[in-house]
Amino acid sequence: MEDFSNPTCLYRLTSQxxxxxxxxxxxxxxxxxxxxxxxxxxxxxxxxxxxxHDDGGWLEEDWGGDGCLLRWSALDGAETPLIQALREPPxxxxxxxxxxxxxxxxxAGGIRRLxxxxxxxxxxxxxxxxxxxxxxxxxxxLEQDAFEDPATGRSGPLGTLVRVLPVRGYDAELRDCLDxxxxxxxxxxxxxxxxxxxxxxxxxxxxxxxxxxxxxxxxDPHQRADSVTKTILRGLLATLERNIDGARENLDSEFLHDLxxxxxxxxxxxxxxxxxxREPVVDEYKERFAWLQQVxxxxxDLDVYLLDFPGYQESLPAPLRPSLEPMREHVLAHYDEDQxxxxxxxxxxxLRSLLRDWRAFLDAPDPERTAAPNALxxxxxxxxxxxxxxxxxxxxEGRAITPExxxxxxxxxxxxxxxxxxxMEFFQSLxxxxxxxxxxxxxxxxxDNLGGFQDLAVQAVHLREIADAMHREGRxxxxxxxAIGSLIGNLLERQQGLRNAFARVFDQxxxxxxxxxxxxxxxxxxxxxxxx
Amino acid sequence: xxVVGVYNIKGGVxxxxxxVNLAYLAAESGLRTLLxxxxxxxxxxxxxxxxxxxxxxxERLLGGKHGLGPAIKGTDFAGLDLLPADFSARNLDLxxxxxxxxxxxxxxxxxxQHETYDLVILDCPPSISRASExxxxxxxxxxxxxxxxxxxxxxxxxxxxxxxxxxxxRRLRVAPFxxxxxxxxxxxxxxxxxxxxxxxxxxxxxIPYSSKVESMGIHRLPVPVYAEESPVSAAxxxxxxxxxxxxxAPLAA
Numbered sequence: 001m002e003d004f005s006n007p008t009c010l011y012r013l014t015s016q017x018x019x020x021x022x023x024x025x026x027x028x029x030x031x032x033x034x035x036x037x038x039x040x041x042x043x044x045x046x047x048x049x050x051x052x053h054d055d056g057g058w059l060e061e062d063w064g065g066d067g068c069l070l071r072w073s074a075l076d077g078a079e080t081p082l083i084q085a086l087r088e089p090p091x092x093x094x095x096x097x098x099x100x101x102x103x104x105x106x107x108a109g110g111i112r113r114l115x116x117x118x119x120x121x122x123x124x125x126x127x128x129x130x131x132x133x134x135x136x137x138x139x140x141x142l143e144q145d146a147f148e149d150p151a152t153g154r155s156g157p158l159g160t161l162v163r164v165l166p167v168r169g170y171d172a173e174l175r176d177c178l179d180x181x182x183x184x185x186x187x188x189x190x191x192x193x194x195x196x197x198x199x200x201x202x203x204x205x206x207x208x209x210x211x212x213x214x215x216x217x218x219x220d221p222h223q224r225a226d227s228v229t230k231t232i233l234r235g236l237l238a239t240l241e242r243n244i245d246g247a248r249e250n251l252d253s254e255f256l257h258d259l260x261x262x263x264x265x266x267x268x269x270x271x272x273x274x275x276x277x278r279e280p281v282v283d284e285y286k287e288r289f290a291w292l293q294q295v296x297x298x299x300x301d302l303d304v305y306l307l308d309f310p311g312y313q314e315s316l317p318a319p320l321r322p323s324l325e326p327m328r329e330h331v332l333a334h335y336d337e338d339q340x341x342x343x344x345x346x347x348x349x350x351l352r353s354l355l356r357d358w359r360a361f362l363d364a365p366d367p368e369r370t371a372a373p374n375a376l377x378x379x380x381x382x383x384x385x386x387x388x389x390x391x392x393x394x395x396x397e398g399r400a401i402t403p404e405x406x407x408x409x410x411x412x413x414x415x416x417x418x419x420x421x422x423x424m425e426f427f428q429s430l431x432x433x434x435x436x437x438x439x440x441x442x443x444x445x446x447x448d449n450l451g452g453f454q455d456l457a458v459q460a461v462h463l464r465e466i467a468d469a470m471h472r473e474g475r476x477x478x479x480x481x482x483a484i485g486s487l488i489g490n491l492l493e494r495q496q497g498l499r500n501a502f503a504r505v506f507d508q509x510x511x512x513x514x515x516x517x518x519x520x521x522x523x524x525x526x527x528x529x530x531x532x
Numbered sequence: 533x534x535v536v537g538v539y540n541i542k543g544g545v546x547x548x549x550x551x552v553n554l555a556y557l558a559a560e561s562g563l564r565t566l567l568x569x570x571x572x573x574x575x576x577x578x579x580x581x582x583x584x585x586x587x588x589x590x591e592r593l594l595g596g597k598h599g600l601g602p603a604i605k606g607t608d609f610a611g612l613d614l615l616p617a618d619f620s621a622r623n624l625d626l627x628x629x630x631x632x633x634x635x636x637x638x639x640x641x642x643x644x645q646h647e648t649y650d651l652v653i654l655d656c657p658p659s660i661s662r663a664s665e666x667x668x669x670x671x672x673x674x675x676x677x678x679x680x681x682x683x684x685x686x687x688x689x690x691x692x693x694x695x696x697x698x699x700x701x702r703r704l705r706v707a708p709f710x711x712x713x714x715x716x717x718x719x720x721x722x723x724x725x726x727x728x729x730x731x732x733x734x735x736x737x738x739i740p741y742s743s744k745v746e747s748m749g750i751h752r753l754p755v756p757v758y759a760e761e762s763p764v765s766a767a768x769x770x771x772x773x774x775x776x777x778x779x780x781a782p783l784a785a
Binding site for chain 1 (some may be wrong): 583
């Protein structure tokens, strides 16, 4: 049994000499037994957005002559690695067989699929260091690794490592062995455990965390506004493009979601960062991206049902739950058709030409003269003015909401809040970090209330439509209709709860500390003159 | 964690060969296994090429702060560790005699290993002593190898008699099995049949007499490692299957 109080040590071969030489060199000093070489295939798995890595671990599939294992190890090596047997390649964490690894990654993996990020083809040669009874006292593994890109199959060598594995109860022999390895000029102290995956990722041009849907720009406040807006839009375009393949293959629901968020942000930037591009350009792309938003909608709606379904079921009393199942089947029955249509759009010339034209526009040199009135202003000036104006609008619309206001007024307020939030997110690097983040969180709280209110209303209407369609298709009897009815009742009740909470959430937004922060951040008082 | 004692009052019945081969097969099946060589003759340690030496002797093993951990050695096989014998174990009874709670000492020491191991196999010295009483209290299962002869039968009866008198051993299961069986000898077969009828609880599997077992001393390896194809390897596998089934079966009320 490996003794984990003795951490594994690694050495790197300084030259590309064959490992036989090394065995001979070590064999001059220590009694060695050589075992036949063994080939293993190690595949690093993570979600597209590196959730397992962000949670502090490597997840690897280890395939060799003795079968297939799934191993989770801490990035910092501080925890004992977890291992479980595996019969088929990982998919969703929730689909893994029961075991310690599944338990560890279930939370982080969530609703995202585990994807192969990089592979290591390992040719491993085991040397056993023996004592005078021919007992193994230390194991040395010479590992010749090659990286392989799972997407393209491209591969190449990564050099040789010597891994020293202690045997329990032979500490003195381990020290002797390490002392010897330290003196060999062919070896140098090797990388930290886990660094092999970093090397392999680097070799295929990747690194952990190289995808995130979060907006993360560092903008120069003095730079001209049109140029900065293009930088923001280029970032959104990159996010959009990186999600196309995953959404097309429907690897998981979040590819399409992230793609749609990037489209929505693009449209918001086009319409909200006013006067930086010529109007015909803005109009054209607003329309073309609206098309993309619209054609990607149906599958997202179905995804939301499927993701919410367990929650729907739980919200019903146990005897009603089975009667909800036909609704899920109804959604699934339409899913393939809608997904096929989506895949067609995502592979279409229409989309390719949209993205091509858009990139050409974003990459074109900034014009020296332009009809756009704000194009040449420093971006900070434009950002301040836009955010202030939108804050004023949110205050005005929010103030007008009374318990009797129609739902459409809340919907309008939500749209304004969303625009404000996007503006603050686009330009956050222009403002003091903590200050702007607090205000973005404030907007999120407000949006959670308004968004929840709106989404529950929409869901209630859609469920009604689904019930209608199921009834027409003969899929819904009395029990099924009653279950859906009960669900709609729950949703409307929750909606009323959010409505009742609105006044409190909005008062929080209007609190003096936040309003004065808005003043300092954006250089003006958003409140009506009479109240200042 | 389950504890199996391999025990017989009589010597030379194949105890060590059983302990070594079962420990190997248990580890091979995926159980984290510890083999504790309690016999000062140190045959288990020898078969695994581990020097029969415990720093501080059995005295430190029994009384030290750190328990058994520091004395445990990794074998050459994945998942299998060994606690080697030490010549000082010849004084084990004396040491146990001096201590309070003298029959629960092993049980207490092993309890501290329950996170580390799924199975502990005790290779016990022959004779009935304070150390054996410790084994009886620590073990879930007492595996008794027996050569089918009259004398063997007598020692088994002695053992069952001893265990039956003491309520503290009520939860201990005793599983005798035939060892070193020579199927060419009429007498062995007759004894076997008679003993199975007289004493219930004999395991179905049995270990034949085999020169392959004798050559363990030359190879210094468990039999399945160097003679996987031999009938005696198959016999040990069948024995391990029986033992494993017993360990997984719920205790009778």
